[in-house]
Amino acid sequence: MSLAGLFNSRWPGTALFDLDGTLVDSAPDLAAAVDQMLEHLGRTPAGLDKVRNWVGNGAAILVRRALAGDSNWEPAKPKDDALFEDALAIFYLAYGQINGRHAVVFDGVQECLEHLKQQGCRLAIVTNKPDQFVAPLLRHTGLDRWFELTVGGDTLAVKKPDPAPLLHAMEHLGGTPGTTVMVGDSAADINAARAAGIPCVAVRYGYNFGSPVDSLGADAVVDSLAELL
Numbered sequence: 001m002s003l004a005g006l007f008n009s010r011w012p013g014t015a016l017f018d019l020d021g022t023l024v025d026s027a028p029d030l031a032a033a034v035d036q037m038l039e040h041l042g043r044t045p046a047g048l049d050k051v052r053n054w055v056g057n058g059a060a061i062l063v064r065r066a067l068a069g070d071s072n073w074e075p076a077k078p079k080d081d082a083l084f085e086d087a088l089a090i091f092y093l094a095y096g097q098i099n100g101r102h103a104v105v106f107d108g109v110q111e112c113l114e115h116l117k118q119q120g121c122r123l124a125i126v127t128n129k130p131d132q133f134v135a136p137l138l139r140h141t142g143l144d145r146w147f148e149l150t151v152g153g154d155t156l157a158v159k160k161p162d163p164a165p166l167l168h169a170m171e172h173l174g175g176t177p178g179t180t181v182m183v184g185d186s187a188a189d190i191n192a193a194r195a196a197g198i199p200c201v202a203v204r205y206g207y208n209f210g211s212p213v214d215s216l217g218a219d220a221v222v223d224s225l226a227e228l229l
């Protein structure tokens with residue numbers, strides 16, 4: 001289905017947006033913070049190309065992946081827990097300073113949000129990014145004016161791909177599965193939407209752990225959110 005077709009059947013409706021990889025290219029800031037953390041621990045920096053593929057399941061898993069140097073991190077053994085806690089604390093400090101510095105809003109995002117808002121659509125962010133980093137990034141990129149609600153990675157006890165954060169945002173904005181659309185860049189977004197019974201639009205330009213999003217069951221897959229217009 002086309003992006004416009006999906007939204008048109010739901011006007012004015014509710015739209016839930018993922019943040020990293022969907023609205024904002026935040027990977028350069030995340031990579032800089034991960035590399036500062038690794039260097040602080042005497043490790044080799046991972047670099048942007050690896051870190052981009054580790055984003056999408058929240059900060060703790062990003063740090064686990066960085067320590068393992070791989071997406072397929074093993075659950076920590078007890079002796080690794082102190083290292084992980086140190087690494088996570090260093091990452092939070094570093095990212096708190098860097099967040100927003102190199103982040104860029106993807107092409108088509110502003111036009112799409114403006115169009116939805118003009119149609120009376122109610123907008124929320126549903127991200128796995130830790131709560132404390134969400135508002136500063138939205139302010140920094142000027143995206144904060146569009147959203148009535150943000151649900152971050154630790155707003156609830158569970159994150160995407162659990163459907164709860166999407167259902168929480170939808171209900172808070174008075175939406176129903178029949179009037180709501182989720183827009184995201186990764187399997188975490190698509191699986192959360194499917195579990196919530198909400199249709200999902202996937203963007204091809206995001207991160208998705210380094211794999212294409214086309215065959216993950218999204219209801220529409222687009223190269224730009226400007227396709228809505």
Ligand SMILES: O=C(O)COP(=O)(O)O
Pocket residue numbers: 018019020021055056057058059126127128129130186
């Ligand atoms: O994993 C993160 O920290 C952020 O991810 P999201 O905004 O794509 O949910």
Ligand SMILES: [Mg+2]
Pocket residue numbers: 018019020021022056184185186206207
């Ligand atoms: Mg994302």
